[in-house]
Amino acid sequence: MxxxxxxxxxxxxxxxxxxxxxxxxxxxxxxxxxxxxxxxxxxxxxxxxxxxxxxxxxxxxxxxxxxxxxxxxxxxxxxxxxxxxxxxxxxxxxxxxxxxAPVYELLGGHVRDQVMVHQWVGGDSPGEVASEAIERRNQGYKAIKMNATAEFAPLEPPSAVETARKRVAAVRKAVGDDLHVGVDFHGRVSKPMASQLVDALDPYGLMFIDQPVLPEHSELLESLAERTTTPIATGERFYSRYDFKPLLTNGAVSVIQPDVTHVGGITELRKVATMADAFDVAVVPHCPLSPVAFAASLQVVFASHNAVMQEQDLGLDDPTESVGLRYLDDPETFDFRDGYVARPPDPGLGIEVDEEYVRERSQAEVNWYNPVWHHEDGGIAEW
Known part of the structure; x- marks a missing residue:
């Protein structure tokens, strides 16, 4: 062959x-x-x-x-x-x-029968974010992730930190203590402001704080981790085991979030997860992408003891309304119940792509670029 x-x-x-x-x-x-x-x-x-x-x-x-x-x-x-x-x-x-055989069987066999997934929560005001968090909980999710801030200047007044705190506080009050809540800084925050935000959010029992600083400033993560009880996470903009190595050896993070689509695929994600296991670091793979990437990531998660949760943005709670799941022959391929996805039993990635639909949709114009944000002074902000 x-x-x-x-x-x-x-x-x-x-x-x-x-x-x-x-x-x-x-x-x-x-x-x-x-x-x-x-x-x-x-x-x-x-x-x-x-x-x-x-x-x-x-x-x-x-x-x-x-x-x-x-x-x-x-x-x-x-x-x-x-x-x-x-x-x-x-x-x-x-x-x-x-x-x-499913890929996870070729990686050593499954170590769990189901895995928790988390869903994104949008909204700008505390009320909007809290309302969407309640909706996610009612859809069956047990874990959500939200943004900490919009654009954030290198130096902000106390009111900006308070705005971020109120957003998180509103979500925690709305969903109670039984839901996992992760907060994504998205690398938007400078070193001095990251310290203030980490302190302000510490009381809310967060699942993790993600990307509190940009990957190019990862040496700062160790000092941030020392000042909070909240787990520090990063990894979606790291591209190999060699990028993750210093994070693990210096104890800077408690959670890593490699993306199976950016970190070299199933082969490298498996190696990153195994390496993290030696440092008692949890893996929560990043994956706001199509069902193909999601399926690939799940294969590693089901074979890796320390891969404890999986990101998705596919609307698994309602497959018939999901834009992304439409690319599969069976939009209900992923068995979602009570916040978990069941282990997929089928060979390979465990999915069948609807090739006719893929060809049809490939005729559309796909020309997406992320927004470029600016600060009040006209300088470029992190998106």
Missing amino acids: HVTDYELFAVPPRWLLLKLETSDGLVGWGEPIVQGRLRTVRAAVEELVEVYLLGKDPLRTGYHWRKMYQGGYYRGGPVLMSALAGIDHALWDIKGKHYG
Whole structure:
């Protein structure tokens, strides 16, 4: 068996899907994407597949990962690792289908029967965020994540910190103490303001504070962790085990959030999770993407003891109304009950993509870029 062909489909809202074909008729799907850099990643996927993969045995997943990673003198980073990730998803999908087993069985077998998922909560005012949090709870979710702030200047008056505190306080009051609440700083906050916000939010029993500072300032995480009882999390903008290594060795984080679409795929996410397990660090994979990426991430979660929760933004509580789940032959593929998703039993990634619908939607214009925010003085703010 060898890889014979591939196709890439840009589909709304901002996703890039990869189809790999083999000589014996097996097909694998993956999701190689950097949101807002779709065309760049597409070019990287084309280069990697055409230079390294066409005509090769798809079952050699580890070898192909290393060759595509190490074969280039310049390696790593969001574009190359995301391109590699999507290819890796598709290879594992083919491998699982070839052996008639879910990918998690090929990774050592499942360590749990279901996994908790968390859902995003939007809204600007404390009342809006609290109302949406209540709605999520009523939909069956036991864990939610929300933004701490909008744009945040390097130095803000006490009123800005108080606004963020009131948003979190309103959510905690609305849903009580039985719901997990994570707060995402999104890297929007400077070092001095991060310290103040961490202190202000400490009383609310948060699941974690995510990205309190930008990845390029990760050396500051250790001092932030020392001043709060709230777990510190980061990881969605880290791209390999080598990026995560210093976070683990210096004890800076209690939770890491690698993204299976940016961290080099199933192969590398599994290695990152195993490495984190040695430091008693929990893994909550980042995944606000399509059901292909979600399915790939779940395979690692079900095989990894310390992968304790999974992000999703698919509206699993109501599959018939979900925009993302429409890309599957069966939108109810993921069995969501009481805040958990059951272990998927089918081979490969455990999904069947609706290729006809993918082709139809790929005719739409997909040209998403994240907003560029500005401070009052006209300077560029972090989004």
